[in-house]
Amino acid sequence: MDIFLQGLAQIANVSTIVWMAIGSVLGIILGALPGLTATMGIALMMPISFQLPTATGIGLLLAVYCGAVSGASIPAILIGIPGNPNAIATVEDGLLMTKKGKAGEALGGAVVASFIGGIGSLLVLVLFSPLVARLTLAFGPAEKTTLALVGLVIIASVSGNNILKGLLMGAFGMALAFLGTDPFSNQLRIPFAKALATTPLSKGLDLTSTLIGLFGISQVFFELSKRFEKAQKVEPIKIDKVFPSFKKLVSMWKIIFSSLGIGTLIGAIPGTGASIAVFMAYNSAKTITENSKGKLEPLGSGSLEGVFAPEVANNAVTGGALIPALALGIPGDAATAVLIGALMVKGVTPGFHLFATNMALVYAIFTTMLIVNIFMALFQLLGVRLYPKVLSVPQEILLPQIVVLSFIGSYAVAGQATAVGIFNLGTALVMGLVGYFLKRDNYPIAPIVLGLILGGMFEENFRRAVKLAGGNYLVFFTKPICLLFIGLSILSIALPAINRRRAKRQ
Amino acid sequence: MFRDRKILPFVGMVVSVLYFIYVMSLGSSTMIGDEIGGDPGGMVLPLGLSIFMFLGTTALFLTDKKQPSQGSKMETEQKRLFVLTVAVTLLYVLMARPIGYLLTTAWLLHTLTFFYLQGDVRAKESAIWLVSLVGSTALLVGLYTIGRRITRFLLLAGRQGTIPAFLGSTSVVVAIVLIVVTALFLLFMFIAKRVGKERLAQEPFKAAYIASMIAVATTELIYLIFRQLFLVELVRGIIQW
Numbered sequence: 001m002d003i004f005l006q007g008l009a010q011i012a013n014v015s016t017i018v019w020m021a022i023g024s025v026l027g028i029i030l031g032a033l034p035g036l037t038a039t040m041g042i043a044l045m046m047p048i049s050f051q052l053p054t055a056t057g058i059g060l061l062l063a064v065y066c067g068a069v070s071g072a073s074i075p076a077i078l079i080g081i082p083g084n085p086n087a088i089a090t091v092e093d094g095l096l097m098t099k100k101g102k103a104g105e106a107l108g109g110a111v112v113a114s115f116i117g118g119i120g121s122l123l124v125l126v127l128f129s130p131l132v133a134r135l136t137l138a139f140g141p142a143e144k145t146t147l148a149l150v151g152l153v154i155i156a157s158v159s160g161n162n163i164l165k166g167l168l169m170g171a172f173g174m175a176l177a178f179l180g181t182d183p184f185s186n187q188l189r190i191p192f193a194k195a196l197a198t199t200p201l202s203k204g205l206d207l208t209s210t211l212i213g214l215f216g217i218s219q220v221f222f223e224l225s226k227r228f229e230k231a232q233k234v235e236p237i238k239i240d241k242v243f244p245s246f247k248k249l250v251s252m253w254k255i256i257f258s259s260l261g262i263g264t265l266i267g268a269i270p271g272t273g274a275s276i277a278v279f280m281a282y283n284s285a286k287t288i289t290e291n292s293k294g295k296l297e298p299l300g301s302g303s304l305e306g307v308f309a310p311e312v313a314n315n316a317v318t319g320g321a322l323i324p325a326l327a328l329g330i331p332g333d334a335a336t337a338v339l340i341g342a343l344m345v346k347g348v349t350p351g352f353h354l355f356a357t358n359m360a361l362v363y364a365i366f367t368t369m370l371i372v373n374i375f376m377a378l379f380q381l382l383g384v385r386l387y388p389k390v391l392s393v394p395q396e397i398l399l400p401q402i403v404v405l406s407f408i409g410s411y412a413v414a415g416q417a418t419a420v421g422i423f424n425l426g427t428a429l430v431m432g433l434v435g436y437f438l439k440r441d442n443y444p445i446a447p448i449v450l451g452l453i454l455g456g457m458f459e460e461n462f463r464r465a466v467k468l469a470g471g472n473y474l475v476f477f478t479k480p481i482c483l484l485f486i487g488l489s490i491l492s493i494a495l496p497a498i499n500r501r502r503a504k505r506q
Numbered sequence: 507m508f509r510d511r512k513i514l515p516f517v518g519m520v521v522s523v524l525y526f527i528y529v530m531s532l533g534s535s536t537m538i539g540d541e542i543g544g545d546p547g548g549m550v551l552p553l554g555l556s557i558f559m560f561l562g563t564t565a566l567f568l569t570d571k572k573q574p575s576q577g578s579k580m581e582t583e584q585k586r587l588f589v590l591t592v593a594v595t596l597l598y599v600l601m602a603r604p605i606g607y608l609l610t611t612a613w614l615l616h617t618l619t620f621f622y623l624q625g626d627v628r629a630k631e632s633a634i635w636l637v638s639l640v641g642s643t644a645l646l647v648g649l650y651t652i653g654r655r656i657t658r659f660l661l662l663a664g665r666q667g668t669i670p671a672f673l674g675s676t677s678v679v680v681a682i683v684l685i686v687v688t689a690l691f692l693l694f695m696f697i698a699k700r701v702g703k704e705r706l707a708q709e710p711f712k713a714a715y716i717a718s719m720i721a722v723a724t725t726e727l728i729y730l731i732f733r734q735l736f737l738v739e740l741v742r743g744i745i746q747w
Contacts, residue, residue, distance in 0.1 A: 048736075162566075164562055164565060164566060165566065167562065168518065168562045168563065168566070171555050171559050174551075174555055175525060175552065178551065178552050178555075182548040184536070184545070184548070185535035185536060185537060185538055185548060186538075189548065191528050217595075220591070221591065221592075224584065224587055224588050224591060396619065396622035396625075397619060399618070399622060400615050400618035400619045400720075401615070401724060403591070403595065403614070403615075404615050404724060404725075404728070405728075407598065407611075407614075408728050411740070412736065412738045415737075415739065416737075416738075417739075418603070418741055422602055422603050422741070425602060429595055429599050432595075433592070437514060438514070441512060443514070462551065463537070463548075463550075466545070466546045467537065467540070467544040467545045467546070469544070470543075470544045471543060471544040471545075
């Protein structure tokens with residue numbers, strides 16, 4: 001109880017609450033703007049979180065995360081364009097509801113569904129993450145090496161259509177992580193070491209600037225390469241009824257629970273993410289409505305059920321994705337990868353060590369999730385008439401702002417060190433261009449982030465494990481947990497490949 | 507023979523070969539105190555990565571072909587805007603230190619917003635761009651100077667005790683500066699709209715006006731948040747006061 005109160009004390013102050021509120025509103029706006037993702041929002045807010053106390057900073061980032069996931073439903077419902085892939089499955093029924101004059105009910109329903117998804121998955125997070133973290137007590141260097149491997153391979157194999165591209169991006173991220181100094185001998189490991197020894201590169205690439213470049217600046221170049229999308233004019237909508245009735249909610253209990261389960265589970269599997277969960281939840285809801293003997297409205301007809309299923313699922317992913325992120329240090333999706341990056345910048349390493357030594361912070365994070373979900377629901381309901389106006393902000397004005405915020409963000413991480421700040425600007429620009437060319441040719445970006453984050457953990461534990469085994473590289477094949485992780489890695493590469501081959505044949 | 511291949515896998519092949527050479531040139535370093543041996547050394551993983559990356563990119567080079575529809579989809583105007591963005595952002599990175607945060611950020615924002623709103627980079631509009639750039643710079647420097655003077659006065663008076671101490675605290679100073687600067691900015695906007703009512707409704711004057719206002723407001727706001735609230739040392743450059 002004392003530790004819980006200590007955790008509560010970290011966030012029970014005006015500054016934290018205000019930053020969480022700001023984060024929620026910003027997240028909803030970012031989520032509502034087509035083309036801007038939750039990951040990008042978190043990356044842009046990282047430098048601000050860096051200036052705040054750890055719990056406050058994490059509160060800000062979680063608020064942006066939850067807000068952006070939920071806010072994506074606004075354009076999906078009003079104009080049929082999802083703010084980000086998390087709301088793809090909301091489009092069909094949401095837009096039909098708007099056309100039927102039920103926009104208010106659809107928007108309100110999406111908020112209630114997001115709230116249920118967020119809180120439900122938070123409960124699972126609170127119950128399971130300490131257990132998963134405790135499991136890692138049995139992990140030595142060899143197990144940790146294969147754990148990092150499985151995290152990398154899974155995210156590489158499920159992001160994008162080409163497994164090889166995903167694996168190459170993971171390798172590229174690891175190569176970037178190896179820049180700097182050798183963790184055991186302090187030998188410089190940078191090209192042109194003599195010339196660059198006194199530059200900030202000698203300490204490795206700055207994680208924040210790299211993430212901002214990959215997710216912020218690259219997105220601007222990517223949007224520039226397409227035609228500017230015209231700002232969406234949303235016709236004035238009549239909003240009279242916002243909350244779905246309690247009776248309606250009770251009638252949808254099967255849909256709510258199945259979507260909650262799917263969202264949390266999919267979120268907890270590294271690399272999968274909300275875009276997969278929403279379709280699975282939608283399909284499951286379709287089966288439930290078909291078997292309801294007319295008690296529930298069929299999906300695809302502009303029904304609240306069709307909005308509820310994906311919206312419960314996508315917000316359930318937020319809590320689910322935090323389970324492996326906090327307990328193992330393996331992110332569930334790209335957004336949590338950036339969150340882990342933010343924690344690491346703050347000197348907090350996720351995993352059992354965090355649960356054993358800083359349980360107060362873990363409780364603070366759990367409580368923060370509860371508060372940001374309440375804020376997300378509150379601000380989205382309060383602004384139900386205002387957020388549609390956000391959609392009229394033209395890209396021509398938005399993109400330069402993202403460029404400047406990205407640059408200032410990467411600079412600000414350096415604080416008082418001007419030279420490092422300028423170097424970070426260069427890093428962000430170079431990574432932005434790299435990210436653009438990769439995105440253009442359909443190379444997934446998320447594995448690079450994983451490689452960057454897990455590269456150090458992989459190398460340190462790999463060398464330690466081999467050293468402890470007296471130079472025996474086969475040590476990874478002698479331990480059951482390692483074999484399990486290696487098996488999972490092979491499966492995660494083989495299964496999608498087999499599925500694709502089967503689909504091609506059919 | 508290779509016309510239908512994509513360029514990126516080839517670039518990846520070259521990078522992985524260069525990475526291999528670089529890793530080999532570094533040599534292996536072992537753990538400090540590894541007298542009994544067993545440490546695989548710092549070269550093993552980077553070497554393995556370079557080989558994997560070379561094999562992977564080679565496989566992609568041979569298999570990942572350009573689709574007939576996948577040509578250069580960018581139109582001339584988009585290409586010009588893309589090149590402008592790369593050039594201007596590169597200049598920003600290079601000039602941020604000598605010129606300083608305030609001016610380079612405002613110029614970057616102004617230039618990008620103006621040309622994005624125009625949808626192209628055309629020489630005939632460059633005169634209007636330049637004039638509005640000078641105008642927004644003057645407005646920004648003016649607002650910044652007023653803000654700095656208020657900040658100095660409040661901090662000094664707060665310390666000397668001539669005003670209540672809370673008025674000299676960082677967050678209150680930022681709030682007061684924000685209110686004053688916003689009021690002056692809105693006043694300027696009001697006057698500018700009144701004076702140039704007809705002109706500001708026409709392109710490219712409208713774009714120049716919007717770009718100027720956005721550049722000034724965003725730059726000043728970022729300055730207040732990051733420099734005055736978070737105490738980040740934003741480079742001063744030529745504006746030393």
